[in-house]
Amino acid sequence: MNKQLRHVSVFALVLLAVLIGSTTYWQMWAKADLAARKGNSVSLIERLTVDRGKILAADGTVLANNRKTRKHGLTIYTRHYPQNDLAPQVIGYATDAGTTTGLEQTLDDYLTGANTNLTNTFTQELDKLGGQTVHGDNVVLTLRPDIQRLAQDQLAGRCGAVVVLDTRTGAVVAMASSPTYNANLVNQRHGYTKIGQIRGSCGDASALQNNATLGLYPPGSTFKMVTAAAALDSGAYTPSSPFNDPGYCTEYGQRVSNAGNPDQNGPEAFGNVSLAQGFEHSINSVFCNVGMHIGGLKILDYAKRFGFYSPPPLETPPDTINASGLYKNGKLWTPTSNSQIDSGRLAFGQYNMLATPLQMALVGATIANKGVVPKPYLVQKVVAADGSTVTKTTPQTLGEAIKPQTAAELNQMMQLVVQGGTAASVGFPAGLKVAGKTGTAELGLGSVYDAWFVAFAPADNPRYVVAAVVAKQPNGFGASISAPIAKAILEKLLVR
Amino acid sequence: MAALLTAIGVTEIYRLGPSDAFRQGLWIVIGVAAFGATLFWLHRDYRVLERYKYVFGVTAIFLLLLPWAPGLGRTINGSRLWIHFGTLQFQPSELGKIALIVFLAAYLRERREVLAQGRLKDWGPLLVIWGIAMLALFVTNDLGSALLYYGIFVAMLYVATARLAFVAGAIGLFLVGAFAVSQGTPHVRDRVTNWLSPWSSHPIFCPLNRQMELRQNCQSFQQVQSLYSIGHGGFGGTGLGHGIFTGKTGTLVIPDLNTDFIYSALSQELGLVGVAALLLLYMAFVLRGFRIALAATDGFSKLLAAGLSFSFAFQTFVIVGGITRVIPLTGITLPFVSYGGSSVVANFLLVAGLLLISNRANRAGSDAGEAAVARPGAQSRPPGARAA
Numbered sequence: 001m002n003k004q005l006r007h008v009s010v011f012a013l014v015l016l017a018v019l020i021g022s023t024t025y026w027q028m029w030a031k032a033d034l035a036a037r038k039g040n041s042v043s044l045i046e047r048l049t050v051d052r053g054k055i056l057a058a059d060g061t062v063l064a065n066n067r068k069t070r071k072h073g074l075t076i077y078t079r080h081y082p083q084n085d086l087a088p089q090v091i092g093y094a095t096d097a098g099t100t101t102g103l104e105q106t107l108d109d110y111l112t113g114a115n116t117n118l119t120n121t122f123t124q125e126l127d128k129l130g131g132q133t134v135h136g137d138n139v140v141l142t143l144r145p146d147i148q149r150l151a152q153d154q155l156a157g158r159c160g161a162v163v164v165l166d167t168r169t170g171a172v173v174a175m176a177s178s179p180t181y182n183a184n185l186v187n188q189r190h191g192y193t194k195i196g197q198i199r200g201s202c203g204d205a206s207a208l209q210n211n212a213t214l215g216l217y218p219p220g221s222t223f224k225m226v227t228a229a230a231a232l233d234s235g236a237y238t239p240s241s242p243f244n245d246p247g248y249c250t251e252y253g254q255r256v257s258n259a260g261n262p263d264q265n266g267p268e269a270f271g272n273v274s275l276a277q278g279f280e281h282s283i284n285s286v287f288c289n290v291g292m293h294i295g296g297l298k299i300l301d302y303a304k305r306f307g308f309y310s311p312p313p314l315e316t317p318p319d320t321i322n323a324s325g326l327y328k329n330g331k332l333w334t335p336t337s338n339s340q341i342d343s344g345r346l347a348f349g350q351y352n353m354l355a356t357p358l359q360m361a362l363v364g365a366t367i368a369n370k371g372v373v374p375k376p377y378l379v380q381k382v383v384a385a386d387g388s389t390v391t392k393t394t395p396q397t398l399g400e401a402i403k404p405q406t407a408a409e410l411n412q413m414m415q416l417v418v419q420g421g422t423a424a425s426v427g428f429p430a431g432l433k434v435a436g437k438t439g440t441a442e443l444g445l446g447s448v449y450d451a452w453f454v455a456f457a458p459a460d461n462p463r464y465v466v467a468a469v470v471a472k473q474p475n476g477f478g479a480s481i482s483a484p485i486a487k488a489i490l491e492k493l494l495v496r
Numbered sequence: 497m498a499a500l501l502t503a504i505g506v507t508e509i510y511r512l513g514p515s516d517a518f519r520q521g522l523w524i525v526i527g528v529a530a531f532g533a534t535l536f537w538l539h540r541d542y543r544v545l546e547r548y549k550y551v552f553g554v555t556a557i558f559l560l561l562l563p564w565a566p567g568l569g570r571t572i573n574g575s576r577l578w579i580h581f582g583t584l585q586f587q588p589s590e591l592g593k594i595a596l597i598v599f600l601a602a603y604l605r606e607r608r609e610v611l612a613q614g615r616l617k618d619w620g621p622l623l624v625i626w627g628i629a630m631l632a633l634f635v636t637n638d639l640g641s642a643l644l645y646y647g648i649f650v651a652m653l654y655v656a657t658a659r660l661a662f663v664a665g666a667i668g669l670f671l672v673g674a675f676a677v678s679q680g681t682p683h684v685r686d687r688v689t690n691w692l693s694p695w696s697s698h699p700i701f702c703p704l705n706r707q708m709e710l711r712q713n714c715q716s717f718q719q720v721q722s723l724y725s726i727g728h729g730g731f732g733g734t735g736l737g738h739g740i741f742t743g744k745t746g747t748l749v750i751p752d753l754n755t756d757f758i759y760s761a762l763s764q765e766l767g768l769v770g771v772a773a774l775l776l777l778y779m780a781f782v783l784r785g786f787r788i789a790l791a792a793t794d795g796f797s798k799l800l801a802a803g804l805s806f807s808f809a810f811q812t813f814v815i816v817g818g819i820t821r822v823i824p825l826t827g828i829t830l831p832f833v834s835y836g837g838s839s840v841v842a843n844f845l846l847v848a849g850l851l852l853i854s855n856r857a858n859r860a861g862s863d864a865g866e867a868a869v870a871r872p873g874a875q876s877r878p879p880g881a882r883a884a
Binding site for chain 2: 001003009012013015018020023024027028031041043045049
């Protein structure tokens with residue numbers, strides 16, 4: 001009988017050894033997979049017991065912190081947004097149910113303290129073993145709450161976006177999207193329903209969407225900055241190159257008319273002008289001819305140098321950032337020959353060209369920055385709970401788009417726009433030299449337009465660029481609708 | 497060893513719910529008393545039990561089917577395996593297990609030669625056991641106990657007859673029977689489905705709230721949440737007292753945490769290091785049990801010790817294997833560690849049995865040692881009393 005006994009005992013030990021193996025599988029191999037599963041109440045509760053890091057504005061204003069509650073022997077931290085509706089599309093939110101959006105999503109590892117330097121990891125592990133609360137890292141953004149608030153107030157009640165960048169560094173000073181919402185709603189009953197009911201003047205916009213990076217608008221005449229850059233930088237034209245404007249240009253044997261003049265019946269005609277004057281008065285026929293001459297591919301090539309055709313790098317989630325460029329059937333489209341493109345209309349920003357406010361701000365920033373594209377960023381630094389710096393952002397560039405000479409010429413031309421061109425009526429303060437470009441994009445909806453203005457100042461030594469777009473404005477022109485927004489912001493930033 | 501396991505159990509139960517730990521403490525006192533009483537009662541020669549084998553056999557069946565009795569049984573989680581006397585609840589299948597082992601040890605010792613020949617008429621009583629296990633499975637829905645009983649039966653049959661064909665045949669019969677039963681009882685079929693695919697990507701009908709739910713939110717909720725708990729423990733665990741078991745509303749994340757699912761609680765708090773140590777402890781216990789069986793001098797003692805040791809290992813396998821998805825999940829207790837009065841008492845009785853056998857084997861061993869003065873081999877084995 002002893003032989004059988006040995007067999008059975010070995011079998012019994014094997015059974016128990018299998019258990020060690022299976023437990024090892026779940027605790028080591030499958031651990032990450034399990035933790036990432038939806039409905040994992042253990043990780044969910046663990047998240048809520050972490051004292052999530054604060055999100056601070058550039059001046060230290062608290063944009064997101066926690067409310068501590070003790071329930072059933074468990075200390076739970078619920079996210080709170082003291083500034084309510086300030087930049088919620090950028091900051092995002094973190095709900096009690098574990099959903100995160102915006103920077104709350106992309107910076108989650110820092111905010112929960114999961115991704116820090118070695119010393120912090122060590123102290124956190126000790127904290128965990130000692131049963132103490134894990135404190136996440138605090139994040140300091142580049143946003144200035146005063147400018148952000150001003151931009152949001154300027155947009156209030158309308159649909160659109162404002163982006164303000166530091167032209168030298170690419171730091172995002174303000175990123176406003178309208179309509180907006182109060183991020184504290186997400187942790188309330190029926191909060192999402194309330195957010196869903198928010199409507200701007202344009203009707204269908206979702207308050208949750210960040211129009212500054214996701215919104216695609218036809219850039220209209222602001223795209224002439226890109227076309228002019230291509231024309232000058234390629235050496236095909238100089239600012240004084242002569243044109244004759246009969247009020248239209250001829251493409252495919254048909255007339256492409258200039259924008260209408262409110263004082264006249266029919267399109268405006270300027271006669272003999274230079275390229276610079278064509279830019280100053282935003283003459284479509286001039287740019288139509290430039291486009292047909294240098295070809296659409298050349299324009300798109302320069303657009304790519306400014307960052308079109310790839311989503312601008314920013315810390316917000318990739319699915320909230322759209323690439324600008326030609327769109328066909330809702331998808332980014334890359335043509336392969338000039339014959340595929342309506343080069344004349346593309347040259348003044350119509351046709352299938354769509355751009356995000358952030359992308360147009362980058363075009364302005366590049367011209368202000370002597371041709372070098374600054375890399376935009378929102379996160380200034382990450383600071384651990386004990387005050388030590390975890391990471392600090394050093395400004396970077398995305399390469400040179402145009403020659404410094406070209407940038408200087410464009411800068412001059414943009415100053416003309418403000419001095420005596422389409423934006424002359426805006427009335428910038430005398431001491432502030434501003435360079436800008438208006439845009440009034442046709443939507444194919446009659447006299448309803450997307451109104452644009454891109455401007456930087458001081459023009460001689462640029463500091464800030466503002467790109468503002470207000471969507472679907474009846475009889476709304478860039479100069480009358482969006483330029484005043486840029487003016488208010490630049491005044492607040494630069495005039496004391 | 498038993499004391500250590502019990503201590504681990506009480507500690508974790510106390511951490512999960514102090515009032516339960518107090519009641520568990522009471523049960524342990526009762527268990528130890530039963531342990532002492534058994535030792536005292538049978539210290540001269542426990543082999544008298546052999547004479548009453550049919551009493552034990554009938555008791556085992558009676559206890560197994562008791563919850564089915566009207567007025568006594570109570571259905572918990574779709575299984576009818578509890579009986580109630582007022583506020584006391586009791587799981588009789590735990591004690592039935594011990595009775596069954598005693599019966600099988602006695603019966604198999606008597607019939608082992610005959611059975612080994614494989615004549616059909618001698619199979620009668622064993623087929624009866626098989627039938628009863630199936631019946632119990634069918635009427636009480638207690639897949640875990642049925643599996644445990646049957647596993648003990650097969651292991652002891654093999655020890656007695658040395659015929660692997662029996663084992664194969666018995667396993668085959670069980671699978672056929674279990675399959676047939678599972679077709680008839682949705683409870684068992686659900687367990688198998690939950691085992692094979694606990695996560696569903698589409699909502700399916702949930703009988704608990706009569707709505708469409710994902711399986712992980714309904715039928716396999718316990719299994720999945722328990723896996724989350726184990727996974728969260730990782731290598732080192734969260735540390736005792738720092739595991740996460742309660743939700744925001746104060747409810748337990750995993751129902752039955754301190755009974756059937758105590759292993760997932762331990763896994764989270766002690767981590768792989770801790771539970772691997774725990775399982776090694778079980779292995780050591782089982783190994784000592786089989787050493788006692790090897791040392792025993794008569795067939796009844798050998799079979800009894802083997803049965804008790806194997807039941808201990810197999811019960812651990814059934815519950816922990818169920819929790820870690822090695823086999824379908826069935827609710828039985830983790831020996832000594834889980835909260836549950838009947839389980840504690842039964843396990844102390846099990847240890848008492850092993851001690852008695854060990855003691856007798858030792859006496860026989862030392863007698864033999866005295867007889868053959870210069871045989872060192874007889875003394876090389878450590879005293880069996882240390883085993884438990």
